[in-house]
Amino acid sequence: MSDITRMASIAALLGDPARANILTALMDGRALTAKELAFAAHVSPQTTSGHLARLTDADLLTVEKQGRHRYFRLASPLVGQMLEGVMAVAGPEPGRTTAWRGGDALRTARTCYDHLAGRLGVALADSLTAAGHVALSPDGGEVTDRGHAFLCDFGAVPLAGKRIFCRPCLDWSERRPHIAGRLGAALASRCLELAWIARQRDSRAVSITAAGAHGFAERFGIHIDG
Amino acid sequence: MSDITRMASIAALLGDPARANILTALMDGRALTAKELAFAAHVSPQTTSGHLARLTDADLLTVEKQGRHRYFRLASPLVGQMLEGVMAVAGPEPGRTTAWRGGDALRTARTCYDHLAGRLGVALADSLTAAGHVALSPDGGEVTDRGHAFLCDFGAVPLAGKRIFCRPCLDWSERRPHIAGRLGAALASRCLELAWIARQRDSRAVSITAAGAHGFAERFGIHIDG
DNA sequence: GCAATGGTTCGGCCACGGCCGAACTGTCCC
DNA sequence: GGGACAGTTCGGCCGTGGCCGAACCATTGC
Numbered sequence: 001m002s003d004i005t006r007m008a009s010i011a012a013l014l015g016d017p018a019r020a021n022i023l024t025a026l027m028d029g030r031a032l033t034a035k036e037l038a039f040a041a042h043v044s045p046q047t048t049s050g051h052l053a054r055l056t057d058a059d060l061l062t063v064e065k066q067g068r069h070r071y072f073r074l075a076s077p078l079v080g081q082m083l084e085g086v087m088a089v090a091g092p093e094p095g096r097t098t099a100w101r102g103g104d105a106l107r108t109a110r111t112c113y114d115h116l117a118g119r120l121g122v123a124l125a126d127s128l129t130a131a132g133h134v135a136l137s138p139d140g141g142e143v144t145d146r147g148h149a150f151l152c153d154f155g156a157v158p159l160a161g162k163r164i165f166c167r168p169c170l171d172w173s174e175r176r177p178h179i180a181g182r183l184g185a186a187l188a189s190r191c192l193e194l195a196w197i198a199r200q201r202d203s204r205a206v207s208i209t210a211a212g213a214h215g216f217a218e219r220f221g222i223h224i225d226g
Numbered sequence: 227m228s229d230i231t232r233m234a235s236i237a238a239l240l241g242d243p244a245r246a247n248i249l250t251a252l253m254d255g256r257a258l259t260a261k262e263l264a265f266a267a268h269v270s271p272q273t274t275s276g277h278l279a280r281l282t283d284a285d286l287l288t289v290e291k292q293g294r295h296r297y298f299r300l301a302s303p304l305v306g307q308m309l310e311g312v313m314a315v316a317g318p319e320p321g322r323t324t325a326w327r328g329g330d331a332l333r334t335a336r337t338c339y340d341h342l343a344g345r346l347g348v349a350l351a352d353s354l355t356a357a358g359h360v361a362l363s364p365d366g367g368e369v370t371d372r373g374h375a376f377l378c379d380f381g382a383v384p385l386a387g388k389r390i391f392c393r394p395c396l397d398w399s400e401r402r403p404h405i406a407g408r409l410g411a412a413l414a415s416r417c418l419e420l421a422w423i424a425r426q427r428d429s430r431a432v433s434i435t436a437a438g439a440h441g442f443a444e445r446f447g448i449h450i451d452g
Numbered sequence: 453g454c455a456a457t458g459g460t461t462c463g464g465c466c467a468c469g470g471c472c473g474a475a476c477t478g479t480c481c482c
Numbered sequence: 483g484g485g486a487c488a489g490t491t492c493g494g495c496c497g498t499g500g501c502c503g504a505a506c507c508a509t510t511g512c
Contacts, residue, residue: 004246007309007316012241016500020234034459047501049460060315068458068509078315083233085311089286089304090233242470260489273471275490294479294488454512461506469498476491482484 013058014086018043019051022072023060027080028204029169030112031064031071105205108224109197112169112204115184116191120208120216120224124187125168125178127220134166136177141166143183151183154219156190158182239284240312244269245277248298249286253306254430255397256338257290257297331431334450335423338395338430341410342417346434346442346450348397350413351404353446360392362403367392369409377409380445382416384408 013019018041025040026032032040038048052072055061062075074080109120116124128134133147143151143166151157158165159182166184168177179187191197196212208216208224216222239245244267251266252258258266264274278298281287288301300306335346342350354360359373369377369392377383384391385408392410394403405413417423422438434442434450442448 003313003317004250005243007250007312008241008243008246010316011237011246011312015234015238015241017231017234018500020230020237024230024233035457043500044502045459046461046503050500053460070459076315078311082311082315085304085308086233086237087229089302089308090236091229244470261487269470270472271489272473272491276470279490296489455510456512457508457510459506459508462504464503465501467498467500469496471495471497473494474492477489479488480486482486 010058010060010082013055013060014083016051017041018047019055022048022051022055023074023079023083026061026072026074027083028106028110028112029073029117031073033069033071037072105200105203105207109206109208110204111188111199111206112178112180113185114188115169115178115180116188116197116206117169117178118205120197120206120222121178122176123216123222123224124220125176127222128179134179134183136166136168136179141168141179141181141183151186154190155193156183156186158186236284236286236308239281239286240309242277243267244273245281248274248277248281249300249305249309252287252298252300253309254332254336254338255299255343255395257299259295259297263298331426331429331433335432335434336430337414337425337432338397338404338406339411340414341395341404341406342414342423342432343395343397343404344431346423346432346448347404348402349442349448349450350446351394351402353448354405360405360409362392362394362405366390367394367405367407367409377412380416381419382409382412384412 014023021041022037025037034048034052035045037052038045041048041051043051052061052063056063056072059075060079061072064071064073107118109116109118111117112121115121125134125136128147129136131147131150132144133150135142135144164181166179166181169180169184178184188197191212192199194211194215195209196215197206197208199206213224216224240249247267248263251263260274260278261271263278264271267274267277269277278287278289282289282298282301285301286305287298290297290299333344335342335344337343338347341347351360351362354373355362357373357376358370359376361368361370390407392405392407395406395410397404404410414423417438418425420437420441421435422441423432423434425432439450442450
């Protein structure tokens with residue numbers, strides 16, 4: 001199969017509205033179940049199953065089995081970039097000025113469910129592990145004694161609950177882990193509380209405030225440009 | 227029509243092998259006729275006509291009438307970037323290391339028919355106009371007396387012939403004009419003769435040699451990185 | 453064990469769209 | 483004028499593929 005034939009078959013996969021819905025629903029790096037994707041695609045679960053099979057066959061998606069669920073996510077940053085490339089061409093509808101500029105902002109910092117992702121999320125995870133406050137392993141994470149004190153001092157106290165305390169979540173745009181679970185949620189809500197970050201309308205992107213730029217640098221040694 | 231529906235319809239246009247052939251044939255910025263594109267797409271002229279109509283309707287291509295020919299070219303750099311994005315995902319075939327890295331090289335310097343395009347081609351045009359050697363206008367170009375002397379000294383003497391002497395050619399990746407016509411061809415062949423540039427296998431990209439880097443800087447004040 | 457739920461496979465329906473042959477328009481050139 | 487050539491439009495054929503209903507696994511929980 002030639003280069004352009006393969007290119008055409010990949011593009012054909014994006015060319016169906018249902019599959020396009022599925023892929024864009026996954027663009028923020030979350031992993032969603034087949035049923036959630038069926039809802040996003042506005043088609044029945046059977047039909048969705050077929051689409052998902054084709055997308056995973058083409059290596060656009062990866063799948064993880066977990067109990068009776070199957071979680072799908074974008075297979076690589078390249079896939080997200082490809083989608084953005086198509087968006088960039090399709091986006092500027094005549095008579096509409098909002099070009100698709102979410103790309104950069106999304107990569108800089110965004111929420112993933114209720115925790116932080118993007119460059120900021122990954123940098124935060126790096127900082128905490130480098131300082132020996134948190135130890136991440138593929139299937140979970142631990143907070144050290146020093147880490148516990150540090151986080152209490154910072155004001156990020158996870159709520160009690162049976163939800164997993166800390167786990168690494170693979171970041172779509174950075175392709176490296178950030179911190180999810182109750183700890184991730186606590187960090188995000190504390191940053192919001194301190195007004196270090198601010199939500200943006202109609203987007204999962206978050207912006208880093210001036211106070212945040214200063215705070216992240218001082219407390220975590222993190223410098224995010226843009 | 228929603229964002230993702232439009233995205234899907236754009237992607238669907240790329241998803242047909244014939245259209246994918248057409249678009250990739252135009253990726254180096256040349257303008258080709260419907261018949262040439264029919265040949266590239268391996269389908270009949272009638273079928274090609276339909277494809278071209280859809281591609282221009284979607285603003286992926288622009289068309290210029292010229293006599294009984296219609297010349298098609300990519301409508302914007304975004305289209306080329308989109309194609310590269312899809313190539314990047316489709317390209318790395320398992321068991322094959324040649325990823326699609328032509329993109330950068332093509333943008334740096336390439337041939338367009340028999341003259342130079344890309345950053346180098348545009349820089350050359352800029353240099354010659356800035357120095358007052360050449361005056362480009364939308365439908366042609368003139369060489370000044372000083373320019374004539376300069377070009378003779380450089381060794382770029384256009385062949386006689388009825389082909390147009392000098393005309394601007396819109397550069398796909400830079401979206402600014404470079405020099406085509408007999409003059410453009412003479413410049414390119416002289417650069418090749420001096421071994422300032424070298425052709426690459428199976429590609430329209432050309433590489434700038436060490437002598438070229440030096441020569442372009444000294445004679446034309448051009449510095450191309452990469 | 454059984455029911456409930458997530459997910460897949462199968463079969464059949466149907467529409468969209470790619471393809472070409474044939475006929476038509478428009479331009480160039482002798 | 484007439485012939486050659488570029489390109490388009492029309493009509494009809496046909497395959498691909500999207501969609502859902504129904505039935506079928508697999509896992510969880512009672």
